[in-house]
Amino acid sequence: xxxxxxxxxxxxxxxxxxxxxxxxxxxxxxxxxxxxxxxxxxxxxxxxxxxxxxxxxxxxxxxxxxxxxxxxxxxxxxxxxxxxxxxxxxxxxxxxxxxxxxxxxxxxxxxxx
Amino acid sequence: xxxxxxxxxxxxxxxxxxxxxxxxxxxxxxxxxxxxxxxxxxxxxxxxxxxxxxxxxxxxxxxxxxxxxxxxxxxxxxxxxxxxxxxxxxxxxxxxxxxxxxxxxxxxxxxx
Numbered sequence: 001x002x003x004x005x006x007x008x009x010x011x012x013x014x015x016x017x018x019x020x021x022x023x024x025x026x027x028x029x030x031x032x033x034x035x036x037x038x039x040x041x042x043x044x045x046x047x048x049x050x051x052x053x054x055x056x057x058x059x060x061x062x063x064x065x066x067x068x069x070x071x072x073x074x075x076x077x078x079x080x081x082x083x084x085x086x087x088x089x090x091x092x093x094x095x096x097x098x099x100x101x102x103x104x105x106x107x108x109x110x111x112x113x
Numbered sequence: 114x115x116x117x118x119x120x121x122x123x124x125x126x127x128x129x130x131x132x133x134x135x136x137x138x139x140x141x142x143x144x145x146x147x148x149x150x151x152x153x154x155x156x157x158x159x160x161x162x163x164x165x166x167x168x169x170x171x172x173x174x175x176x177x178x179x180x181x182x183x184x185x186x187x188x189x190x191x192x193x194x195x196x197x198x199x200x201x202x203x204x205x206x207x208x209x210x211x212x213x214x215x216x217x218x219x220x221x222x223x224x225x
Contacts, residue, residue: 003155004155033212033213035215041217042117042200042215042218043156043213045212045213045214048211048212050211056211056212099143102146102158103158104148104155104157105155106155107155
């Protein structure tokens, strides 16, 4: 497709389980970002990829969170041993270069029971 | 640190003009973005300002004053479909700081 694609669109899981969220950026976009949006909060930066490397991981809230990007394209955000406070919408964005406007996917709504 | 303030909610009438303000205090500045986000949907890019002044794009305009740490988004000829949240975001100085820092958003309700 032409836009950023994220899957799954919704994920409900039990506390303590691991989850993987996927992002397919716009073709040709070298920069990829993960954000988190909690109810009543602004978008919170998690991690930034330039190609396959992550020069800025400063937003990852704990070592339970990790992300990788392969082939300069698809990225996976993994949350281990999920907690209820991890419940949020996880948004992925990509841009042609790191100083260009970011284009967002529809997000994954994660609910931890 | 980064601090971005914008009103939580605004209401305006169809056909009217509305101005959504955003003030920011950031460590360095390399551009300000406005995004529109309808409920349950992805934020969509509206405008980008890096120099002082007004950028006009159809019914939407965005203004920036770097010395005042201030921006506004102006929406003209409001339509019902403009009911959405409007997010102000700042990109800090250059380097590896390509991430955006977002305000909490302004929820705009357009009424008849």
